[in-house]
Amino acid sequence: MKRDEENPAHPPEKWRKHKRGQAGRPPVIAPGHTNATVTEQIAKIVLRRDTARGWYVGLAISFLGVMLLFASIGWLLLRGIGVWGLNVPVAWGFAIINFVWWVGIGHAGTLISAILLLFRQEWRTSINRFAEAMTLFAVACAGLFPLLHLGRPWLAYWLLPYPNTMALMPQFRSPLVWDVFAVTTYATVSALFWYMGLIPDLATLRDRAKSKPWKVAYGLLAMGWRGAARHWERYERAYLLMAGLATPLVISVHTVVSFDFAVSIVPGWHATIFPPYFVAGAIYSGFAMVMTLAIPLRRFYGLEDFITMRHLQNMAKVILATGMIVVYGYAMELFFAWYSANPYEQGMMQGRLFGPYREAYWTLIACNALAPQLLWFRRVRNSVLTLFVLSLIVNVGMWLERFVIVVTSLSADYLPSSWDTYTGTKWDWSLYLGTIGLFLALLFLFIRFLPMISIFEMRTLIPTGAETPEDEH
Amino acid sequence: MLFGLIGKPQVETTCFGVLAEFENGAELLEAIRASRAKGYSKMEAYTPLPMHEVWEALGHTSPLPSIVLVGGLVGAAVGYGLQYWSSVIYYPMNVGGRPLNSWPSFIPVTFETTILFAAFSAFLGMLALNGLPRPHHPCFEIPQFENATRDRYFLLLMAHDPDFELERARADLAGLEPLSVAEVPNP
Numbered sequence: 218m219k220r221d222e223e224n225p226a227h228p229p230e231k232w233r234k235h236k237r238g239q240a241g242r243p244p245v246i247a248p249g250h251t252n253a254t255v256t257e258q259i260a261k262i263v264l265r266r267d268t269a270r271g272w273y274v275g276l277a278i279s280f281l282g283v284m285l286l287f288a289s290i291g292w293l294l295l296r297g298i299g300v301w302g303l304n305v306p307v308a309w310g311f312a313i314i315n316f317v318w319w320v321g322i323g324h325a326g327t328l329i330s331a332i333l334l335l336f337r338q339e340w341r342t343s344i345n346r347f348a349e350a351m352t353l354f355a356v357a358c359a360g361l362f363p364l365l366h367l368g369r370p371w372l373a374y375w376l377l378p379y380p381n382t383m384a385l386m387p388q389f390r391s392p393l394v395w396d397v398f399a400v401t402t403y404a405t406v407s408a409l410f411w412y413m414g415l416i417p418d419l420a421t422l423r424d425r426a427k428s429k430p431w432k433v434a435y436g437l438l439a440m441g442w443r444g445a446a447r448h449w450e451r452y453e454r455a456y457l458l459m460a461g462l463a464t465p466l467v468i469s470v471h472t473v474v475s476f477d478f479a480v481s482i483v484p485g486w487h488a489t490i491f492p493p494y495f496v497a498g499a500i501y502s503g504f505a506m507v508m509t510l511a512i513p514l515r516r517f518y519g520l521e522d523f524i525t526m527r528h529l530q531n532m533a534k535v536i537l538a539t540g541m542i543v544v545y546g547y548a549m550e551l552f553f554a555w556y557s558a559n560p561y562e563q564g565m566m567q568g569r570l571f572g573p574y575r576e577a578y579w580t581l582i583a584c585n586a587l588a589p590q591l592l593w594f595r596r597v598r599n600s601v602l603t604l605f606v607l608s609l610i611v612n613v614g615m616w617l618e619r620f621v622i623v624v625t626s627l628s629a630d631y632l633p634s635s636w637d638t639y640t641g642t643k644w645d646w647s648l649y650l651g652t653i654g655l656f657l658a659l660l661f662l663f664i665r666f667l668p669m670i671s672i673f674e675m676r677t678l679i680p681t682g683a684e685t686p687e688d689e690h
Numbered sequence: 691m692l693f694g695l696i697g698k699p700q701v702e703t704t705c706f707g708v709l710a711e712f713e714n715g716a717e718l719l720e721a722i723r724a725s726r727a728k729g730y731s732k733m734e735a736y737t738p739l740p741m742h743e744v745w746e747a748l749g750h751t752s753p754l755p756s757i758v759l760v761g762g763l764v765g766a767a768v769g770y771g772l773q774y775w776s777s778v779i780y781y782p783m784n785v786g787g788r789p790l791n792s793w794p795s796f797i798p799v800t801f802e803t804t805i806l807f808a809a810f811s812a813f814l815g816m817l818a819l820n821g822l823p824r825p826h827h828p829c830f831e832i833p834q835f836e837n838a839t840r841d842r843y844f845l846l847l848m849a850h851d852p853d854f855e856l857e858r859a860r861a862d863l864a865g866l867e868p869l870s871v872a873e874v875p876n877p
Contacts, residue, residue, distance in 0.1 A: 252738055252841035378776055386776035390785055395798040402802040406809045413813055417839065421738075424836035440823035443830070444838050446735040447752075448820045450745040454754045455816035459809055462758075466805045473798055676739040676841075 243530070245340045246678045247522035255523075255675045259668050260425050262518055268665065271517060276661040282654010289648040290365065298368050300644040307627045307639035312366035314619040315649050317474055318502070319359030319656075320400065321495075321615065324467050325503020326352025327407060330414070331463035334456075340531055342674040343523040347514065347664070348507050349411040354659040355506070356404045358652040363396075365648070392476035399473040406466055410459050416442050417452075417673040471499045478622065484565035485626035488553050494546030498615060501539035501585075505611035508532050510660065512605045514669065523670055526599065533598045536611060540589040543618075547586065561631055569625040573638050578621050584614025706828040706876040707848040708859040709835065710868035715741055718843035721866045722747045725847060728862055732851035736829070736844040738837075754815055761811025762804050769803030770796055832872045846874065 246255075293300055303310045326348040333341035364370045376397045378387050387394045419439035426432045442448070475495035478486040508529065515524040554566035569578050588610045591597045598604070629636045641649075663669065712718045718735055722744065725733055735744050773796040777783075782790050817823070829835045829846065838844050845868075847859045856873065863871050 256738075256840045378772055380780075384781065386781045388783075388785065389773045389777055389799060390788065390792055390795040392798075395802075398799045398802040402806045405806060409809055409813045413816070421839040424839045436825060440817070441825045441827060442822065442839075443827055443835075444736045444738055445820075446737060446741070446745045446748055447750050448822075449737065449740040450750050451752045451754055451816045451819050453740045454752060455758075455812040458755065458758050458812045462762075462805050462809050462812070466802075469798070469801055469805075476798070673739050 243525045243527040245343070245525060245527055246675065247525065250522065250679055252676045252679060255679065256421060256425070256672055258522070259670050259672045259675065260422060262664070263422060263666060263668055264426055264431070269517075272661060272665060276658060279654045279657035279661060282651055283658050284654075285647050286651025286655050289644055289651050290361075292644060293365060293648070294370075298366065300642065302640050302642045302645055304637050304639060306630065306635050306637050307624060309366075309623050309627060310639055311641045311645040311649060312362040313477075314616065314623050315652065316359050316362040317495075317619045318616050319355045319362070319652065320403075320474055321471065321499035321502045322506045322612075323352040323355035323359065323403075323407070323503065324471060324496075324499040325507050326350070326355075327403075327410075327463050327467040328500055328503065329507065330410065331460040331467065334460045335464060338531075339678060340528055342678055343520075343525075343670050344507060344511060344528055344532075345674070346411075346414065346671045347510065347660075347669045349407065349414065350660065350663045350667075350669070351503075351506060351510060352407050353404070353411060354656045354663075356400065356407060357659070358656050360400060360404065361652060362648075392473060392480045395473045396477055399470045403466060403470045406459075406463055410463055413452075413456060413459065414671060414674075415667065416440065417444065418668045418671060420444070421672050422668065468496055471496045483626050483630055484559070484561045485550065485554070485569070485622070488550065490546055490549045490553070494543065494549070497539045497542035497546065498618065501536060501543050502612060502615035504532050504536050504539065505608040505615070508536070508604060508608035509612060512601055512608070514664070516601075518664075518669075520670065523675060526601075529601065529604055530598045533592045533604055533607075536608075537589055537592040540585060540592075540611070544586045547582070565626055565629060568629050569621060572625070572629070574621060574625050574628075577617050578625070581614050581617035581621055584610045585618060588614070704876055705849045705856055706874040707846045707854075708856065708863055709829060709832055709844055709846045709872050709874050710863040710866065711834055711837075711870045711872075712843040712845065712868050715744070715843055717866075717868075718845060719743055719747055721845045721863070721868070724866060725845065725862065729853055730847050730851055730859075730862075732848040732854070734846045734848065736835075736838040736846070738839055738841055738843070752819055754812065754819065757815040758808050758812045761815070762808035765804040765807025766800055768807065769800040772803075773799055826877075828874045828876060831877075832874060834870055834872070842869070849876065 301310060301312070326345075329341050329348040330345040330352075334345075364373050367373055375385075376387060376394070387397075416439055419435050420442035423432055423435040423439050426435055472492040472495070475491040479488060479491035481487060511524055511528070511532075515521050551566060554562045557563070568574075588607060591603070591607065597607075624639050628639050710721065712721060715737065718737065722733065722735060726747075733748065735748060737744055774791060777792075777796075778790045784790075788795075829838075829844070834842065835844065845863070847854065847863065849856070860871060860873070
């Protein structure tokens with residue numbers, strides 16, 4: 218769909234008037250839209266009867282990934298975690314690497330929907346919905362890994378405190394137990410926040426759906442929402458409060474994830490830089506993933522009016538800024554190793570830079586420290602293709618970062634006689650690819666059945682004087 | 691009110707209210723002010739997007755922040771209490787010589803349960819105060835009301851207003867030049 222056919226004749230100076238002091242920047246919503254056109258354009262992606270063939274192809278490919286995931290889990294349950302490449306010094310391999318990678322990706326969704334809301338960044342509006350969906354699906358993928366790493370996942374409920382015949386309780390002084398609480402709380406609150414944001418849009422779909430079964434389905438989910446002013450008032454308060462709660466939550470989650478490492482005494486892990494370094498890395502990788510998803514979505518669904526260059530440029534800037542914090546983290550790791558004057562710390566760092574995993578380390582530096590520097594250039598931030606490629610590079614870089622942290626520290630710690638090298642087996646890789654398949658399959662289902670852009674929040678962006686108070690943004 | 695089960699029973703009438711449809715938010719605001727000036731006290735506005743001015747014009751504020759505060763405090767008490775009970779009373783265990791009540795280690799879980807309970811209070815509190823879920827509402831009988839979730843603004847003068855008279859309300863709303871006026875039947 219071409220946007221010029223939909224909204225003819227909108228001179229560029231029209232939006233410049235609305236966005237005071239921001240002349241020259243692309244708008245957060247293309248000019249010429251009204252409440253009705255925004256509603257129709259987003260709702261019709263969901264409500265249309267025919268489904269694009271590309272969607273089926275995409276879902277089929279990602280469903281192959283889901284099958285791979287099932288096969289990998291099946292084989293794992295049959296044979297035990299010996300099918301993975303774990304060994305005695307490296308007892309945390311792909312499972313923890315992938316867990317941290319997925320949780321980190323999820324964090325950008327909460328950041329966009331909660332933190333940017335509190336900072337009144339109105340550009341967040343068209344990307345927050347699918348970023349939140351991304352959070353949910355990424356956390357679902359993340360949760361699988363520690364669960365399967367237990368070896369006997371059917372006993373996972375032992376992690377929860379409940380009175381039992383064994384008279385045992387979780388060890389509340391352990392970061393691993395904190396992690397159980399942090400990640401389950403995070404998943405629950407993210408789901409609540411996402412569903413709450415969907416309620417007014419579900420009501421829109423209920424009122425726009427043509428067929429009875431869909432009307433009933435959306436109607437049940439919308440719970441009778443009708444846009445009453447009193448409802449809106451409580452809704453806005455609740456939404457803002459949820460955002461205020463989700464903001465410290467998202468920071469606490471990756472902090473607790475970093476405690477899994479930092480509270481131990483393993484060389485390279487026992488460092489105070491870990492919590493901020495992990496949180497920044499999470500935001501960095503998450504924004505890269507949002508970009509990886511947003512660029513094809515806006516292209517294939519013709520959403521350039523709503524996910525404009527402004528969004529891509531802003532995300533590029535966030536990636537650059539958080540990337541610099543991550544680079545600072547790498548520099549501090551080197552500094553700590555040297556300044557500690559501890560032979561084990563220094564030996565670990567030497568091994569990281571020049572040992573058996575040096576390729577992983579230097580690739581990570583190239584992906585995370587060097588490649589994003591291109592984003593300093595306006596021309597790079599304006600090129601959709603370059604941004605897409607860069608976002609993929611960052612995703613790879615952040616995976617390698619977790620690989621380097623987990624494996625180089627564990628494979629060579631205090632006791633040289635127990636040193637060993639680590640590589641993932643084909644079952645490690647198949648499980649990882651399987652979760653990518655699951656993530657994509659869930660996203661495909663999401664964009665088909667739910668509005669991927671928040672319709673009611675897009676209405677608030679439409680500049681029509683009385684209905685968009687300036688102080689709100 | 692809550693799920694339509696608890697709360698004041700409404701007076702038996704055949705009319706729920708009179709609903710007027712407006713083109714934009716400014717007209718709706720004007721209509722609210724005009725109706726208030728005419729002495730109507732029970733009214734509700736329906737808008738496709740959240741509008742501060744509208745609920746301020748209706749004179750509405752909710753106790754939601756206090757509900758969330760209480761929820762958060764309960765969450766903190768539950769979280770810390772759980773850890774204290776299980777580490778000090780139920781299963782005291784010496785871990786590396788640390789005190790049984792090692793409070794700094796108990797903070798992360800306490801924090802998470804605080805957030806969890808507060809978030810549920812915000813969500814469930816919003817639903818309960820709004821009387822949701824309520825899958826059906828008398829206004830849904832009016833065909834044009836489906837645009838309340840698209841691009842139209844509605845004002846409902848409610849029949850349980852003591853000063854409500856159907857014909858007068860109809861005439862008053864029609865005088866505001868809305869797109870349409872409809873009587874909402876009470877099922």
